[in-house]
Amino acid sequence: MSNEVWVVADLKIDGSVRQVTFEALSEARKKIAGKLGGELCGVLIGSGVSGHAAELGKYGAGKVYVVDNELLKNFNTEGYTIALSELIKKYSPAVVIAGNTVFGQDYFPAVAARVGAGVTMDAIEIDLTDDKKLRIKRFSHSSKAIPTQVFLDHHPMMTTVRPNSFKAAEDPKTPEVVDGAVTINPGDIKSKVIEIKTKGSDRPELTEAERVVSGGRGLGSEENFKYIYQLADMLGAAAGATRAAVDAGYCPYDMQVGQTGKAVSPSLYIAIAISGSVQHFAGMGSSKVIVAINKDPEAPIFQKCDYGIVGDLFDVLPPFTEKVRALVSQS
Amino acid sequence: MKILVIISQTQDTEAKIKVSAAGNSIDTEGMKWIMNPYDEFAVEEAIQTKEKHGGEVVVVSMGPARVVETIRQALAMGADSALHILDEGSPDMDSFAMGKIIAGEIRKLGGFDIVFTGMKIIDEESGQVGVQIAEELGIPHVSLVSKVIEINPTANKAVCQKEIDGGHMVVEVPLPCLITCPDAMNDPRYASLPGIMKAKKKPLTEVKVSDINLDGLTRVKTVEIKVPQIERRLRIIKGQDGPMVKGAEVEKAAEELIKLLREEAKVI
Ligand SMILES: Cc1cc2nc3c(=O)[nH]c(=O)nc-3n(C[C@H](O)[C@H](O)[C@H](O)COP(=O)(O)OP(=O)(O)OC[C@H]3O[C@@H](n4cnc5c(N)ncnc54)[C@H](O)[C@@H]3O)c2cc1C
Numbered sequence: 001m002s003n004e005v006w007v008v009a010d011l012k013i014d015g016s017v018r019q020v021t022f023e024a025l026s027e028a029r030k031k032i033a034g035k036l037g038g039e040l041c042g043v044l045i046g047s048g049v050s051g052h053a054a055e056l057g058k059y060g061a062g063k064v065y066v067v068d069n070e071l072l073k074n075f076n077t078e079g080y081t082i083a084l085s086e087l088i089k090k091y092s093p094a095v096v097i098a099g100n101t102v103f104g105q106d107y108f109p110a111v112a113a114r115v116g117a118g119v120t121m122d123a124i125e126i127d128l129t130d131d132k133k134l135r136i137k138r139f140s141h142s143s144k145a146i147p148t149q150v151f152l153d154h155h156p157m158m159t160t161v162r163p164n165s166f167k168a169a170e171d172p173k174t175p176e177v178v179d180g181a182v183t184i185n186p187g188d189i190k191s192k193v194i195e196i197k198t199k200g201s202d203r204p205e206l207t208e209a210e211r212v213v214s215g216g217r218g219l220g221s222e223e224n225f226k227y228i229y230q231l232a233d234m235l236g237a238a239a240g241a242t243r244a245a246v247d248a249g250y251c252p253y254d255m256q257v258g259q260t261g262k263a264v265s266p267s268l269y270i271a272i273a274i275s276g277s278v279q280h281f282a283g284m285g286s287s288k289v290i291v292a293i294n295k296d297p298e299a300p301i302f303q304k305c306d307y308g309i310v311g312d313l314f315d316v317l318p319p320f321t322e323k324v325r326a327l328v329s330q331s
Numbered sequence: 332m333k334i335l336v337i338i339s340q341t342q343d344t345e346a347k348i349k350v351s352a353a354g355n356s357i358d359t360e361g362m363k364w365i366m367n368p369y370d371e372f373a374v375e376e377a378i379q380t381k382e383k384h385g386g387e388v389v390v391v392s393m394g395p396a397r398v399v400e401t402i403r404q405a406l407a408m409g410a411d412s413a414l415h416i417l418d419e420g421s422p423d424m425d426s427f428a429m430g431k432i433i434a435g436e437i438r439k440l441g442g443f444d445i446v447f448t449g450m451k452i453i454d455e456e457s458g459q460v461g462v463q464i465a466e467e468l469g470i471p472h473v474s475l476v477s478k479v480i481e482i483n484p485t486a487n488k489a490v491c492q493k494e495i496d497g498g499h500m501v502v503e504v505p506l507p508c509l510i511t512c513p514d515a516m517n518d519p520r521y522a523s524l525p526g527i528m529k530a531k532k533k534p535l536t537e538v539k540v541s542d543i544n545l546d547g548l549t550r551v552k553t554v555e556i557k558v559p560q561i562e563r564r565l566r567i568i569k570g571q572d573g574p575m576v577k578g579a580e581v582e583k584a585a586e587e588l589i590k591l592l593r594e595e596a597k598v599i
Contacts, residue, residue: 013497074500078471102495106474109459113466118427118550121458140456140556142344145357148555190471191504194490198498205496211598235599247515253477253494259453260369260513268598278345289596290563291588297567297574306564307591309584311576320585327589327599 001092001155003038007061008045008084009052010099011075013198017052019208020099022168024161025059028097029171031127032134038094039063042175045083047073053177060171065091067180071189074196078189080107085114086182093156095134097126100160100263101207112158118151119158122263124165134159142259143282163207164265203229206238206257211268212284214240214257215250218273218294218313222250227317228272234324240264242280258283273313276301293317332386332484335440336377336410337433337448337464338370340394340401344453350556357454357556366401369449371519372512376479377447378409379517384484387411389440393433395419399535406530407522413533414440418540426457428548433460434467436538444484446509450475465509472509473502477516482506566591 007025010018025040033040042056042064053064067083080103088096088111096111098104100122112119123136124146134157135150151157206212213235215228225245232239240257241250257264259282269287274280276292276299284290285304292301292308293316302308309316343363351358366374377388390405392398393416402413416436418424437443446465451458465472478492480501487506492499522530568584570576576584592599 013495077473081466102475102493105458106462106472109462110466110472112427112459113430113463118425119459120551122456135554138456141342141348141357141454142456144344144348144558145350146557146559147355147553148557149551149553151551152549154550191473191502191508193500194503195501196495196498197500198495201497243515254496254498260450260515268592268596286559286561289592289598291592295575297569302567303565304563306566306596307588308565308567309576309588310567310569310574311581311584315581316576316585319582320588323585323589324599327593 002094003036004041004091004093005033005036005038005095006041006043006065006093006097008043008096008098009056010101010104011046011049013196015046017055018099018101018163019168020101020161020163021056022059023163023166024097024099025056025061026169027126027161027166028095029060032095035128036094036132041065041093043084043087045072045080050177053175057173057175058170059168060173061175062173063178064175065178065180067182069184071184071186074193075103076189076193077107077110077191079184081110081114082184082188083180083182084111087180088115088156096156096158098160100162104160108158108160115156116154117156117158118154120149121160123159123161126159126161133157142278143285162263203232204236204238206240206255206262206264209238209264210266211235211237212240212257212264212266212287213237213270213272214242214274215245215272216242216274217244217248219245219250225250227313227321231270231317231321231324234321234328237268242274242277271301271305272317274301275299276304332380332384332444333442334377334380334386334388335391335437335443335446336370336373336388336405337391337446337461338374338401338405339367339392339452340364340398341367341452341454348558350558355553355555364397364401366404367449367452369451369453369512369514372514372516373447373449374405374408374410375517375519376510376512378520380445380482381409384482389414389443391433391437392416393418393429393540402535403530404522406533407526408520409526411533413535415535415537416540417537421540421545423549423552424545425549425551426455426460427463427550428545430460430463430467431548432540432543434464435543437464437468444506445482445489446507448509448511450511450513461509461511468509470507470509471504472511473504474511475513476510477513479510479516
C-alpha cells in the first residue's frame with residue numbers, strides 16, 4: 001500500500017478539465033497529502049488526454065497517471081470503471097478523490113465496489129483524523145443535516161467532492177507522467193454511448209458559477225425565460241431553474257437546481273417566481289446570499305432568503321435588469 | 332420478463348430534522364415514513380415495462396418490520412411479489428454493506444432481466460447503493476436515466492437517455508442491466524382501492540439480516556450529525572397598499588434591492 005493521494009480528473013464533453021478537479025487537488029494537498037506524508041497525484045482517463053498533465057501539475061500534482069485509450073474517447077461507465085479499478089489494484093493509493101459530477105456519480109461507486117473500498121459521495125469538507133483516516137462532511141436529509149463520516153480500516157478510502165466547495169490554489173509542479181498501461185478491450189464496454197447531443201453555451205456552468213439566476217413555474221413559458229437569461233448575462237451568472245419549470249418545458253433539464261438536479265452554492269442566488277420547496281432548497285440552500293422575487297407574500301421562500309421583492313416578475317425584472325445594466329456599464 | 336425494483340422506506344424530509352441524543356443519528360421519533368420518492372418512479376417504470384412486455388415485477392426492500400407497509404404500497408401499484416430483507420437496525424451498517432447484502436439476496440432470486448431503483452434515498456442521500464448493487468451483480472448499469480427510450484427483450488437490450496452537462500447522451504445497454512431513476516422520468520400512479528385489496532394477498536417472502544454474515548462489511552462510520560444553521564436577513568420589500576409593489580413603487584424597489592446587494596451584501 002502506498003501513501004499516495006489521487007485526484008481523478010473530470011473531463012467535460014469538449015475534453016477540457018473541469019474546475020472541480022483543480023479544487024480537489026488544492027484541498028487534498030492542504031488537508032490530506034501533507035498529513036499523510038504521501039504524494040499528491042493526478043489521474044487522467046480518456047483518449048489523447050496526457051496533454052492535461054501539466055494543468056494538474058499547476059495545482060500541485062507531483063505525478064500523473066494516464067490511461068490513454070481510443071475506447072475512452074467519450075465517457076463510458078465500464079471503460080472508466082476498468083481503468084480506475086485496475087490502476088488502484090496496481091498502485092494501491094491511500095485516498096482516491098473525484099468530482100461529484102454526472103460522470104463521477106456514475107462510475108465512482110462501481111469502482112469502489114469492484115476494489116472493495118468504502119466510498120462517500122458529494123463531500124463538502126475533507127481531511128484526515130489523527131490516525132490518518134479520511135474524514136468527510138456532506139449534506140443529507142434534503143440538506144437539512146450535515147453528517148461527519150470517518151473511514152474504517154479498508155483501503156483505499158474514496159470520496160467524490162461537491163464542485164465549488166473548495167478554492168483552487170496553484171502550487172506549480174512539473175509532474176512525472178506515468179503510463180498506467182491498463183488494457184481495455186472493446187468487448188469490456190457493455191453500455192455503449194450511441195449519441196451525444198450538446199449545445200454550447202456562453203454562460204458559466206451552474207456548479208461553477210459565482211452567481212446564479214433561476215426561474216420557476218411562474219415564468220409561464222419558454223419565451224419568458226429570456227428575462228432570466230438577460231439578467232443572468234448582465235451579471236455574468238449561470239442560469240438555473242426549478243423542476244416545475246423544466247417539467248413544463250420552459251428550459252432544458254441541465255438547468256435544474258435541487259435535490260435531483262445540480263447542487264450550487266454561489267455567493268449570489270436570485271430566485272425568480274420560485275416558491276421555495278424543500279427539494280429546490282436542497283440544491284441551493286447553502287448559497288451565501290439568496291434573493292427572491294415572487295408575487296405571493298406567503299411563498300415559503302420569503303421565510304428563508306436574504307432579500308426579496310413581493311411583486312410581479314414582469315413588472316419588477318425589466319427595471320431591475322436595466323439598473324444592473326447601468327451599473328455594469330459604469331464599472 | 333422478470334423485472335426487479337429495489338425500494339426503500341425513508342423519513343419524510345419535508346419534516347423538521349432533529350439530531351438524536353447520541354449525536355450521530357437522526358431522531359426518528361414521531362416521524363412519518365414514506366416510500367422513497369425516487370423509488371416511486373422506479374416502481375412506475377417497472378410496472379410500465381411489465382405492461383409493455385409481459386412478465387412479473389418483484390419488489391426487493393431492506394429494513395425493519397415497518398417497511399412492509401411501503402412494500403405493500405408498491406404491490407398495490409401493480410408489482411406482483413416481494414422480498415423483504417428484514418433488518419432490525421444493524422448498528423453501523425453503511426451503504427457498502429447494504430449494497431453487498433441486497434445484491435447477495437438478488438443473486439439468490441436469480442433469472443431477472445432488468446432492475447430499477449431510485450437514484451438515491453432522500454434521508455441518507457448516500458447516492459451510491461444502486462450502482463454498487465449493479466457492480467456486485469456483475470451487470471451493467473445506466474444511472475440517472477431521464478427517459479427509457481426502448482426496452483427490447485428480443486434483441487436483449489435497453490436504450491436510455493441520460494442528461495449530461497449541456498445536453499444529453501443516449502446509451503444502449505445489454506440485458507440484464509440496472510437503471511437508476513431520477514424524478515420526473517414518468518408519472519407514478521396511485522394505488523387504486525382494488526389494488527390495495529389485492530396487495531394484501533400477494534406473496535411476500537422474508538429473509539433476516541441476522542442470518543447474513545456482516546463481519547468486516549462496513550467501511551464508513553457516521554460519527555456526528557449537525558443541523559446547519561444559516562441565518563438569513565429576511566429583508567422583504569413590499570407594496571404600500573397590498574403586498575405587491577405596484578406602479579412607482581416598482582422602480583424604487585428595484586433601486587433599493589440593487590443598493591442592498593451592492594452596499595450591504597457586497598455581491599454585485
Ligand atoms: C423526488 C423529488 C425530487 C425533486 N427534485 C427537485 C429538484 O431537484 N429541483 C426542484 O426545483 N424541484 C424538485 N422537486 C419539485 C419540488 O417539490 C417543487 O414542486 C418545485 O421545486 C416547485 O417549483 P416552482 O417553485 O417553480 O413552482 P411553484 O411551487 O409552483 O411556485 C411558483 C411560484 O411562482 C410565483 N409566481 C407565479 N407567477 C408569478 C409572477 N408573475 N411573478 C412573480 N412570481 C410569480 C408563485 O407565487 C409561486 O410561488 C422534486 C420533487 C420530488 C418529489
